[in-house]
Ligand code: ADP
């Protein structure tokens with residue numbers, strides 16, 4: 001009975017795409033905030049040494065005395081390292097530049113893909129959702145994310161090369177599923193920074209739908225300047241201007257995700273009974 005948060009703890013979702021600047025961090029922060037509005041208990045793990053998810057949640061990455069780096073190295077725990085995002089209403093496991101060294105340190109350690117999962121296991125029951133903001137690489141850090149996750153959410157822009165880059169990620173997800181993490185599922189693709197006036201975007205959007213069917217979330221996130229402004233104020237766009245189109249879309253995405261998880265949970269318990 002996988003993915004049933006009542007019995008196995010939080011849904012653990014990686015927000016991943018190996019391209020940079022496609023909206024991963026914006027999605028991670030705003031989804032965390034949207035789930036918090038729904039009174040879900042959320043932990044946002046910043047797996048990117050750039051620390052954008054940390055800063056965008058109003059947490060000073062340079063002031064964080066303990067970060068994900070120490071947790072991955074086994075020198076600390078998530079319980080000791082997590083910080084509250086006062087603006088977002090969720091917990092953050094902060095990251096900063098130190099984390100870029102983890103890649104090298106981890107290579108020499110045992111269980112190097114499983115370090116994050118071991119840390120998460122200790123807090124899994126405390127949350128409804130654990131979101132992992134992945135770096136724009138298919139590195140050992142991302143592998144730690146995928147090895148910990150029950151699902152992957154892929155934000156993507158509807159641009160010409162979007163589908164091409166996607167196959168590498170989908171193949172990596174499949175490999176992780178077969179080799180290290182049988183709980184891993186593709187939860188869905190989220191179209192972000194969408195501009196309906198651009199014909200090419202409409203075409204690619206339709207292509208994505210025909211390719212991935214019901215794996216594509218119904219909610220589409222528009223390009224909206226309020227979402228881009230929010231991080232410099234240290235808060236999710238959803239909080240910064242809750243009436244903006246971007247904020248409303250991310251709230252709707254949170255609602256859709258929760259509905260989808262509920263449906264999946266029902267399907268799984270029906271299957272378990274059968
Ligand atoms: P990634 O984490 O994949 O590198 P980001 O979430 O940091 O991507 O987004 C890249 C840039 O695009 C950032 O400057 C962000 O503020 C901006 N951005 C993201 N989503 C939107 C959106 N829906 N509308 C406008 N700007 C956006």
Ligand code: MG
Pocket residue numbers: 024025026048052134
């Ligand atoms: Mg990012």
